[in-house]
Amino acid sequence: MIELSHIVKRFGDKLAVDDVSFTVGEGEIVGFLGPNGAGKTTTLGILTGYLSATEGDAKIDGVDILEHPSEAKRKIGFLPEYAPLYLDMTVKEYLSFVYDLKGVKLPRAAHLEEISAVARITDVYHRVIKNLSKGYRQRVGIAAALVGNPKILIFDEPTVGLDPAQIVEIRGLIRTLGRDHTIILSTHILSEVQAVCDRIVVIDHGRILADKTTAEFTQITEAPTRLNLRIEGEQDAILRFLRSFNGVKSAEALSRAEEGVYTYYVETAEGRDVRRDLFFALAEKDFAVLGMEALGVSVEDIFLRLVQGTDKKPAKKEVR
Amino acid sequence: MGAIYRRELCAYFISPIGYVFVGVFLMLSGAFFALSTLFSATTSLSAYFTYVLLSFVVLIPLLTMRQFSEERKTKTEQLLLTSPVSLWGMVAAKFFAAFTLFGVTLLLSCINFLFIRPEHGTVNVPVMFAELFGVLLCGAAFCALGLFLSSLTENQLIAAITSIGAIVAMLGLGFVTPDISNTVLRSTLKWFSIFDRFYTFSYGLFDFTSLFYYTSIAFVFLFLTVRVLEKRRWG
Numbered sequence: 001m002i003e004l005s006h007i008v009k010r011f012g013d014k015l016a017v018d019d020v021s022f023t024v025g026e027g028e029i030v031g032f033l034g035p036n037g038a039g040k041t042t043t044l045g046i047l048t049g050y051l052s053a054t055e056g057d058a059k060i061d062g063v064d065i066l067e068h069p070s071e072a073k074r075k076i077g078f079l080p081e082y083a084p085l086y087l088d089m090t091v092k093e094y095l096s097f098v099y100d101l102k103g104v105k106l107p108r109a110a111h112l113e114e115i116s117a118v119a120r121i122t123d124v125y126h127r128v129i130k131n132l133s134k135g136y137r138q139r140v141g142i143a144a145a146l147v148g149n150p151k152i153l154i155f156d157e158p159t160v161g162l163d164p165a166q167i168v169e170i171r172g173l174i175r176t177l178g179r180d181h182t183i184i185l186s187t188h189i190l191s192e193v194q195a196v197c198d199r200i201v202v203i204d205h206g207r208i209l210a211d212k213t214t215a216e217f218t219q220i221t222e223a224p225t226r227l228n229l230r231i232e233g234e235q236d237a238i239l240r241f242l243r244s245f246n247g248v249k250s251a252e253a254l255s256r257a258e259e260g261v262y263t264y265y266v267e268t269a270e271g272r273d274v275r276r277d278l279f280f281a282l283a284e285k286d287f288a289v290l291g292m293e294a295l296g297v298s299v300e301d302i303f304l305r306l307v308q309g310t311d312k313k314p315a316k317k318e319v320r
Numbered sequence: 321m322g323a324i325y326r327r328e329l330c331a332y333f334i335s336p337i338g339y340v341f342v343g344v345f346l347m348l349s350g351a352f353f354a355l356s357t358l359f360s361a362t363t364s365l366s367a368y369f370t371y372v373l374l375s376f377v378v379l380i381p382l383l384t385m386r387q388f389s390e391e392r393k394t395k396t397e398q399l400l401l402t403s404p405v406s407l408w409g410m411v412a413a414k415f416f417a418a419f420t421l422f423g424v425t426l427l428l429s430c431i432n433f434l435f436i437r438p439e440h441g442t443v444n445v446p447v448m449f450a451e452l453f454g455v456l457l458c459g460a461a462f463c464a465l466g467l468f469l470s471s472l473t474e475n476q477l478i479a480a481i482t483s484i485g486a487i488v489a490m491l492g493l494g495f496v497t498p499d500i501s502n503t504v505l506r507s508t509l510k511w512f513s514i515f516d517r518f519y520t521f522s523y524g525l526f527d528f529t530s531l532f533y534y535t536s537i538a539f540v541f542l543f544l545t546v547r548v549l550e551k552r553r554w555g
Binding site: 098102 | 326394
């Protein structure tokens, strides 16, 4: 459905996208994950015909975006990072404008009402966009992407700036749309792609670091490698014990929580969940565990792991 | 293309810009007509049209200053650039929207001619139409120029000021060229002078070279606008 091959994009001397290739099959929801400035928006810009690639091809449903831009663009519904709304128009006028802009042939009133219902903006249909909340504006942006029933939907950071309730709602909406659309969802939030996508493509510094199914990805991220512990007992003895414990990479005392109780920060070896073993072992030594918190895996950690993973490969080759 | 054209025309009247343009244009043209024709007890409209042409310095930038700069600032240009409309279609739609409002207002201002006093003489109708046509062509060239300058910045004010400067320069050339002694320089600058071409219309001539001149100026600026948008896409 979507095919990017060897895309390179330079802005002057700056290499924004460096040899990016991936494909998205029909009906897939693919998460495009990367920190800010990783090259996500640039790649999506190339995919949607907003930018031109310095090298490489982008094909939408078999149609090259540079050779046949109009045909390719008709197949895409795009919500950029900042929803491109004319604030002085009502929702109805705006959607009607997008309908004309895309040259849609479906019955106008019925089609616009249908997508308004899907995007849940029926109650603000006659209101001026300027007066809508950020959440509603985002949904109007999504509705605009849906005009003309394109097969492919591309959302660039759709939940940025929304409150938690709105985020949940937008994610739910994207999941619902995923039932009959091919979707690319770009974000820098790990939990967002895990919640919504079937597959995750990770990009950083313009290069693809990983392309895995969400299940594979979750395996990497699930075993907590950083723990915050609150343990009662003598600090030095506990530190010695933690550091000698099998599976613990490092341990340090952070602060005194209460009388005789300290907070410790523990990092464990890759892919090992030592929480149970550690709990019982500490109990056996009469160190009471008053609190244990597995720290979430940050996107930065994953990048670090993926980068380390890619660095290791050539090293192994050299040894051989 | 039609969608952008309609949106642009509507946008003039959603904001006060459209009303300000029409109001000021009609007010100024009324004043010019009274001063140059009625009070001078003449039926010649040459002076009137010259004043109208000079008023474009402030009037045309009103129409064109926000056309691309505002889209860029509010990021709505992403919607246009990712839609199945060509760059030429987009630029032409915006140009014709500005030109339509300008043209309709110019025609409205012709109401002034109903007040020509018969006792001042008879009106030379072919000359009047030729001059009106010349003003219309000039306006088209300035609309294209303003549109081009609006595509270079995301700040409306800068677009407006540079447009004013550029229109002043193009009109001003007509006053400066006769004093230049270097023949090559004089004839080159004369070529760019909007006024010099306009005079042929004031003789009542439908001069095809002038028609070609104004339409090619408009075309060149529209072409440059397309190139600016294209270049931005290539980074």
